[in-house]
Amino acid sequence: MDNSKRFDRILQLFFLLQSKSRVTINELQCRFETSKRTIYRDLKALETAGVPISSHDGAGYSISEGFRIQPSRFTHEEVLSLLIAEKMMQQHQTKFIKEQFESVLVKVKGSLQSQQKLAMQQLDDKLLINSESESQDYLPDILNTLLSSSSSHKIVKISYHKSSEKKFKVREIEPVGLFYERDFWYVLSFCLLRLDYRNFRLDRIRQADITDIPFTRKHPPLRELRDHLDAAPATPIIIKADLKFAHFIFWERDSYGFYKEETTGNHVLMYFNCIPHPTAFVRWFLRFIDVADIVEPVSLKDELKEILDNGLKRMTK
Secondary structure, eight states, X not given: OOHHHHHHHHHHHHHHHHHSSOBOHHHHHHHHTOOHHHHHHHHHHHHHTTOOEEEOTTSOEXXXXXXXXXXXXXXXXXXXXXXXXXXXXXXXXXXXXXXHHHHHHXXXXXXXXXXXXXXXXXXXXXXXXXXXXXXXXXXXXXXXXXXXXXXXXXXXXXXEOOTTOSSOEEEEEEEEEEEEEXXXXXXXXXXXXXXXXXXXXXXXXXXXEEEEEEOXXXXXXXXXXXXXXXXXXXXXXXXXXXXXXXXXXXXXXXXXXXXXXXXXXXXXXXXXXXXXXXXXXXXXXXGGTTTEEEEEOHHHHHHHHHHHHHHHHHHHO
C-alpha cells in the first residue's frame, strides 16, 4: 500500500470529520471510494494518534467538541478553486450571502501560506466572471429565518406579494427547504391556506416571523419532494409573443413550467412544461391575449376562445 496516499486520505478524513457535526460510514465510503473495513481502520489510526472520535449509536462519527487542528496547507488546485468561488460570489444576486461569504473567505485566506497568497493575487486579474442579472431585493435575515423554521418545525407567517396583485397577503407556511433557480431564491413550503406545497419567491416576501406553532405534519426531504413534484404529468405548451411586449410575460412564467425561449424575427417563442392544470395556464395567459398567441396545443387555443366568448356574452347581457 502507498503510505503517502493513506496518510493523505487519513488527513482528509480528519478535516471532513472536523467540518461536520457527524458523518456516517456510508458518506465516508462514497467520499473516499473505499471499503468500510478501510474506513474503520483509518478511524482507528486517528484515535491512536490522539484524536478523540465519538460514535453516535450507528448514526455516524464525530470529533469531540473543542478539539481542532487548523489545515497546514492548501494545494494549488484548492487555492485556484477559492479564487473561482470568490469571483462567482462577487456576482451573486443576494447581497447578504455575498457579504457573509467574503467574511468567511477573509478568515480562510488568513491561513494561506505567503506564497499561496501571492499566487492568488497574480491570478486575480486573469479570471473574469460577468453577470447580466440584476441584484434581487431580499429581507436581510430571510434565509436564516426560513431555515430556522424548517429546523425547529415551527410555522412561519409571511407577508407575500404576487406580481399579479396590488396588495400583500399574509400566509402561514411550513418551510421544507430553499433552492436557488433561474436567478431567484425560492422556499418550498406547505401552504396552510392552500393545503398543498407551493414555491414562494423570496424577493416577494416583505415580512417573515417564526411563530410558536408547531408544523401540522411531517414533510419529506426537499430533494425528494422536488423530484416528486417535477415528476408530475406536464402539458407541453408553446406560445408566441410580440418581441416588444414579451418582457411583460417574464414575471410569472416560471410558475407554469417555463424552460426556454427563442427569438424569431419580431416574435419570441416560449416553451413550457406546465404542471398546473392547463386551464390555470389559459386564465393566466388571458392577460396577454393582445400581444401573444398560443401555438400549441390546439385544445388550449379552443379553450381560450371559449372563455373569451363566454366573457363577451356576460358583458352584453
